[in-house]
Each structure stands twice: as C-alpha cells, then as structure tokens.
Amino acid sequence: MDIYIIFRAILWACLWAVPFALIVAAGTWYYLSKQDPVYRATASVLIEIPEVSGLQGATGNSVSDASLRLSAEAINSKVQLIRSRDLARAVINRMGLVEVAEFRPEPGEESEPQRIEDTVLDKFQERLAVYPIDTSRVIFVEFESKDPVLAAAVANGVIEEFLKTERFARQTATTQARAWLENEISTLRKRVVEAETSAEQFRSRAGLFATASNTTLPQQQLATLSQSLADARTRGSLAQSALMGLQRVFDQANGNVERLLSSPAIANQSLIQALRQSRATLEAQIADLSASLLPRHPRMRALLDQRSVLDRQIAREARSVLTGLQQEADRAEQEVAQFSELLSTQKLESGTAQQNEVELRALEREARAERELLETLLAQYRTLLAREGSGGQPAEARMIETADAPLEPSGPRLIILVAAATLAALLLSIGFVVLRELLSGRALGIQQGIGEVAVQRDGRRNRYEDRKENSRPMAA
Numbered sequence: 001m002d003i004y005i006i007f008r009a010i011l012w013a014c015l016w017a018v019p020f021a022l023i024v025a026a027g028t029w030y031y032l033s034k035q036d037p038v039y040r041a042t043a044s045v046l047i048e049i050p051e052v053s054g055l056q057g058a059t060g061n062s063v064s065d066a067s068l069r070l071s072a073e074a075i076n077s078k079v080q081l082i083r084s085r086d087l088a089r090a091v092i093n094r095m096g097l098v099e100v101a102e103f104r105p106e107p108g109e110e111s112e113p114q115r116i117e118d119t120v121l122d123k124f125q126e127r128l129a130v131y132p133i134d135t136s137r138v139i140f141v142e143f144e145s146k147d148p149v150l151a152a153a154v155a156n157g158v159i160e161e162f163l164k165t166e167r168f169a170r171q172t173a174t175t176q177a178r179a180w181l182e183n184e185i186s187t188l189r190k191r192v193v194e195a196e197t198s199a200e201q202f203r204s205r206a207g208l209f210a211t212a213s214n215t216t217l218p219q220q221q222l223a224t225l226s227q228s229l230a231d232a233r234t235r236g237s238l239a240q241s242a243l244m245g246l247q248r249v250f251d252q253a254n255g256n257v258e259r260l261l262s263s264p265a266i267a268n269q270s271l272i273q274a275l276r277q278s279r280a281t282l283e284a285q286i287a288d289l290s291a292s293l294l295p296r297h298p299r300m301r302a303l304l305d306q307r308s309v310l311d312r313q314i315a316r317e318a319r320s321v322l323t324g325l326q327q328e329a330d331r332a333e334q335e336v337a338q339f340s341e342l343l344s345t346q347k348l349e350s351g352t353a354q355q356n357e358v359e360l361r362a363l364e365r366e367a368r369a370e371r372e373l374l375e376t377l378l379a380q381y382r383t384l385l386a387r388e389g390s391g392g393q394p395a396e397a398r399m400i401e402t403a404d405a406p407l408e409p410s411g412p413r414l415i416i417l418v419a420a421a422t423l424a425a426l427l428l429s430i431g432f433v434v435l436r437e438l439l440s441g442r443a444l445g446i447q448q449g450i451g452e453v454a455v456q457r458d459g460r461r462n463r464y465e466d467r468k469e470n471s472r473p474m475a476a
Helices: 003-033 059-070 072-082 085-095 113-127 148-206 217-253 257-261 270-289 298-390 414-440 450-475
Strands: 039-047 128-132 138-145 397-401
Touching: 003 414, 039 072, 039 148, 072 128, 072 138, 072 148, 085 113, 085 148, 113 128, 113 138, 138 148, 148 298, 148 397, 217 298, 270 298
Parallel strands: none
Antiparallel strands: 039 138, 039 397, 128 138
16 A cells, blocks of 8 residues: 555645535534524432331341442432333423423424324433432433523422322332231231130140249149158158157166156156156155154155155156157158158149140240230331321432523534534545545556556656746746
C-alpha cells in the first residue's frame, strides 16, 4: 500500500471535503436552532430500611431480611417498579398528560383511544430516566420536557406515585397479615383450650395434684412414709436399748430392791417414787426402834413385814416397767414392719406416678408451647391493629430531593452536535477517498496500461514545467 498516494488523494479531496463539512455544519446548526429546547428536571428518593416486625420472630431472620433489603437486586427492583407502565399510566391519568401536545400523536396518525394511550406511554417512558447510585440506596428520577415546569411536576409526580404504591402495598400486606392472624388466633385458641383441658384431665385421672411444697401428692406421701419409717426405727432402737439395759439391772439385782431402784428407768416412775418414800419412812422407824427393841419384838416384826410388802410392790412395779419397755419395743418393731410394707407399696405407686408425670409434663409442654405461640400472635395482632388505627405504617422510601423547574435547557446541545456532525462529514469524506483509491488500485501499486502510464507521465512533466516557468518570474 502506497501511503503517499493515499495522503496526496486526501489533500486533494480537502478542496471539496471541507466545504462539504461546512455545509453539513451549517445545516445541522440551522436544523437544531429550529428545534424547541428540552428541559430536564431531577428528583431523588431514598429507600429506607424500616424495623422488621412481620410474622417472623427470630432476630437472625431480621438480619437476613435487612441484608436482602440492602442488596442491589432489591434496589433494582424498586427502579423497575418506578419505570413500570402501570405507574406511568397512573401518573399520566393523574396529571392529564394525554391532553398535552408534546405527548399526543402526530397529526395524521391513528386516533383510536388505545393507540393514543400507547403513544403517550411510549413518549412518556422515552423521556423518563430512572437509575440508582452505586453503593447507596438513592434512586434518581429524571424527566425531559419542553416545559420546565411540566418536567419538574412529572419527576415529582412519579416519585409521589411510587410512594403511594409502596404505602398501598404495605397496607395491603398488613391487612392480609391481620386477616391471617385472626384466623390463626381463632384456631390456636381452640387448640390451647384442648391442650390445657387434656393436661388437667390427665392430672385428675392420675392423681397428680400439686401440693404446697410444689410436689405431687404421691411424692409427698412417699416422703412422709420415709420419714415415719425412720422415726419408727429410731423409737424401736431406743426402746430396745432401754429394754436391754433394764434387763441387765434385773439380772444383776436378783430380787434386791436397792439395786432395782438404782436404775433411773425404774426410780423415775411416780408410783415407785411413792413406794420408795414409804419404804424410807419404814426404814427410819425400824432404825429408831432397833435401838430399844429386839428384832423379834412384835412391833419390829410388823414394821419388817410392812417393808417386805413394799419391796414386793416395788419389784412388781419394776417388772411392769420392764414389761412396758418390751411392749414398746414390740410396737416399734411392728410399726417398722408396717411402714416398710407401706413404703414398698408407695414406691410402686410412685413409679407409676413418675411415668404419669412424664406424660403429664409432655402434655403441659405442648399446652405451654401453644399458649406462648398464641401470646406471640396476639402481640403481633395488637401491633398491626395499632398501626392500622394510627396510620403509622413504616415507610420503605422517602423523597429526599424534589425537582425544581430548570432555568437552563439541557438540550439540544448545538456546539457538541454541530461539531459531531462536522467531524462525521469529514470522516465520511476521508473514508470515501481512501476507499476510492483502494478500489482503483492506485494505492496498491497495480501496473496500468502503457498508454495510460505515458499520459500520466506527460501530464506530470507538463505540470512540473509549468510550475518551474511560473517560479522564474517570481524569483526575478
């Protein structure tokens, strides 16, 4: 490829390409100057993250829900909602844009109502631009119109309609949630009553009544019998020990009253204390008379006989004390056997009662779970009712910047467009010249016929001589 030939052809083409570009620039300037100016108004909305108070209860769900609301997909969904045809149709009907001249079809086009509405919608969406800001929750809404006031009004109207749609969606969701909660609460109340009734009926059948010590009746009876058995064994041990001690005293006394009286168990008896007092009185009298009377004296013999009678009475009473201790030991042994038998029976009943308690606790857990779920749903239901009554639905978006009527038009941009048209005309001209040179073969060095070569050579020589002759007078 001969670059010199192509460059020379481009230089020769400038003689007509530059005027052509200037004509295109003038035509573009004239066309654009006849166009009406376009004004662009911008408004913005912030997507909020309200407190999650739906039907989920766990805090982990609220964290995942907040992450979902912050995601790019969620923001883009809001953008598509703002750009939807339904929202555009609502704005058009509310602002009466069908009657605005710049939105209506051109004269001669279809005049059917449906075609007119579609045309208005298409023009509306062509002039509407909605885009989010990266790494933020802000969405910008731009609208272009020949009327700056209308551009600002439509931009604000789109956001207002979006906020209205969001509020309506939240209210609809709240109404549906309230209806669902009413149905669930009604059903759950019946289940709670049935669960609690089943638990109480089973408690009555199994005899698992609660006591003041927060235990069941079988458990309390088992504890009482265990304590009674321990007391009976203690009493039996004490009675057996006292009996063995008193039996040793009897064995060692061998009928001696003095030795019998040395035992506290015998000496502390009230009757024996009275007999002992009488015996002491007789002993004193015998001691007084023994100084003046002989043992065989009738009076001395009478006193000795009375002492013998008292000794026999003391011995009988001591024997009765021994018999009483024996009976007490036997009675304690019987009580131990009786309480042991009752305790064994009660243990079997307690085992059955424990199995019943397991089943009762299961019924109570089920009833308690149903009750807690009912209370949770009731709390959410009251919250929904309060919000419906006060109209305090949490907002998911709010307008942070309203659109004002722009003072300067945003288009058409004459300088940029004229420069672009001029540059395009020049580039097309240069492309045409290059393509022509390539197709003719001159730029590729292809040999031409001898006659054509000679003619071209003579033409170049003549032009060279002409330039040389013209340059001589200028040099002189």
